[in-house]
Amino acid sequence: xxxxxxxxxxxxxxxNDQHHYIRYRMGRLKHQLWLYNRKRNEATIDTHxxxxxDNLQKGKTCIFGSAGYYLEDFISDLVVIEQWPIVKxxxxxxxxxxxRSEISKHNGRIFDNFVVVNNRGDIWCELSVVEKxxxxxxxxxxxxxxxxxxxxxxxxxxxxxxxxxxYNYFYDFALHIEKTYHLNLLWHDIKFAxxxxxxxxxxxxxxxxxxxxxxxxxxxxxxxxxxxxx
Amino acid sequence: xxxxxxxxxVVEPFAxxxxxxxxxxxxxxxxxxxxxxxxxxxxxxxxxxxxIKKVYHIDEVRLDLDLPTNTFTNTVExxxxxxxxxxxxxxxxxxxxxxxxxxxxxxxxxxxxxxNRHYLNIDNQKxxxxxxxxxxxxxxSWLQQSLKDCTVIDLSKNYLxxxxxxTWSLPDRHFxxxxx
Numbered sequence: 021x022x023x024x025x026x027x028x029x030x031x032x033x034x035x036n037d038q039h040h041y042i043r044y045r046m047g048r049l050k051h052q053l054w055l056y057n058r059k060r061n062e063a064t065i066d067t068h069x070x071x072x073x074d075n076l077q078k079g080k081t082c083i084f085g086s087a088g089y090y091l092e093d094f095i096s097d098l099v100v101i102e103q104w105p106i107v108k109x110x111x112x113x114x115x116x117x118x119x120r121s122e123i124s125k126h127n128g129r130i131f132d133n134f135v136v137v138n139n140r141g142d143i144w145c146e147l148s149v150v151e152k153x154x155x156x157x158x159x160x161x162x163x164x165x166x167x168x169x170x171x172x173x174x175x176x177x178x179x180x181x182x183x184x185x186x187y188n189y190f191y192d193f194a195l196h197i198e199k200t201y202h203l204n205l206l207w208h209d210i211k212f213a214x215x216x217x218x219x220x221x222x223x224x225x226x227x228x229x230x231x232x233x234x235x236x237x238x239x240x241x242x243x244x245x246x247x248x249x250x
Numbered sequence: 251x252x253x254x255x256x257x258x259x260v261v262e263p264f265a266x267x268x269x270x271x272x273x274x275x276x277x278x279x280x281x282x283x284x285x286x287x288x289x290x291x292x293x294x295x296x297x298x299x300x301x302i303k304k305v306y307h308i309d310e311v312r313l314d315l316d317l318p319t320n321t322f323t324n325t326v327e328x329x330x331x332x333x334x335x336x337x338x339x340x341x342x343x344x345x346x347x348x349x350x351x352x353x354x355x356x357x358x359x360x361x362x363x364x365x366n367r368h369y370l371n372i373d374n375q376k377x378x379x380x381x382x383x384x385x386x387x388x389x390x391s392w393l394q395q396s397l398k399d400c401t402v403i404d405l406s407k408n409y410l411x412x413x414x415x416x417t418w419s420l421p422d423r424h425f426x427x428x429x430x
Contacts, residue, residue: 022286026407028414033280042276062257070260093256144413174368177412180385181367182344182392186374215343215373223346225338228372230263 040106047140049232054090063093068233072135072168075239075249079132082160084123085139089114099127103141120156131160135168138234143171146178147193151200158201158242165242167203170234173212174227186212190236203240207249211235274311274419289364289420290315292405293333296362296426297321302331306358310336311419331360337421340369344377348396351427355400360428365389366421367411389423402427 025031033039045051057063065073073094080097082088088100089111100107101115101123108116117123134157136142142153154169161167173186187210194205211229218224228235239249274287294316297305305321306329313335323329332354339350347365354361367389371377379395381388390404405424411417 022284024288024291025281025285026288026409026415028280028416031281031285034282039280043280046276057256060256062259064259064261066261066263068263094258140413174372175413177410180381180383180388181371182377182381182385182388183383185376186371212374213341213372215346217346223342225341227341227369232263 037106037109040104041109044104044106048085048087050090050137051087054087057090057093065091065094066232068137068170068230068237071250072137075166075168075247076133077164077166077247079162080130081133081135082123082127082131083135083137084157085141086135086137088135099131120153121159123156124159127160129160129162131165132162133166133168134161137168137170138172138232140175143175144177147176148178150176150193151197154197154201154203158203161242163243164246166206166247167240167242168238169240170237172228172231172234173236186210194238194240197238197240202243204242204245205238206241206245206247207237207239209237270310271312274313274416277416277419287416287420288407289416289422289424292424293335293362293364293420296405297331297333302360304328304330306332308332308334308336310338313420326354326357329358331362332358333362335364335420337366337369337418339363340366340421341372343373343375344371344392344396345375348393351397351400355427355429361426362405363425363427364421365423365425366417367423368417386423390425393425393427397427400427400429 023031053064069091076095080099081095082099082101083091084101085103088098092098099115100111100113101117103117105116107114115126142150173190179189190210191208194208197203198205212235213226213228215223241247290313297317304323306323306326326332339347342350351361367385370389377392379392381391386408394402403426405426406422411422415422
């Protein structure tokens, strides 16, 4: 009889490149766009990518934990930082870190734009832990840095989905981040599924909007509030 | 935007997930197929130990249940039990989940329902019931209060799910429901 398992940690996982690559890919959806675009003359990006690109300011851009190399063709001074060493195998320019505190230790306070798009490594935790992650990112931001942050509500732990108003829960979090880190909220987009019966009296089984980029999206500006988000 | 020689095509965000039906098999391979998810054993044990001979299984992810092939029926009318492991129903609005449970119970009086806690109340509706603050208890209380003419037994193990409990292989909250 096979050993019964309940949690990832109950049994040692395989340790090989193929395993690490599959796990990385499953959690970094935009890697698929990189695979698709790198061999074509036409690059496909989605409307959220376009939104980020249209609003980046001049200077150095960090994309953390989001397979950011897929936007390399479009961002002139890009630093891609990941936590999975396997990324080095196919994108040698990536910085690999273990702990988020290494971002500022390795780079200093140099970034004009900091982008995190639905980073699987940032979620699957309580918002209090997300707050700590953001605290690490802030240490690498120059004054005026734009911070694009998005994630999925369904992968945040430690709240009661049947009792809390979802919109307020995440909007209040953004306001808390504003106060905690001098990150001024410039823009937000918080959307949930809208469910109505179809003609046959059935509901759809769709998820919340934008499972790829996340249905909770914020743009902050560090220590100033001067930019207009388009 | 940086200047690039590539033409750019901008599309609406689209689902880049490609593994839905095979998700469990992919996760099995993380361990060289040497383990079995306890919740799958629980489902099999429930069916076997309760001497249930005919099961109508509404699935999505391939679970590879270790039960005789002739256990599974093609139609719900033949079944002694409806087993629901498809996650899509967890993405119904809460009121829709309750309606769907009654639809199933009209066809078969025994239901084993697996719900993915992370999808519940996906459309952010106010639930006008007194519910416990603890989410897992609140799920059970919501079902029990909404299905007053049914027996609702929570078969789930309680734990905080930090994304490491194979929830997308087999949903985590398990309930046995039958009409009184």
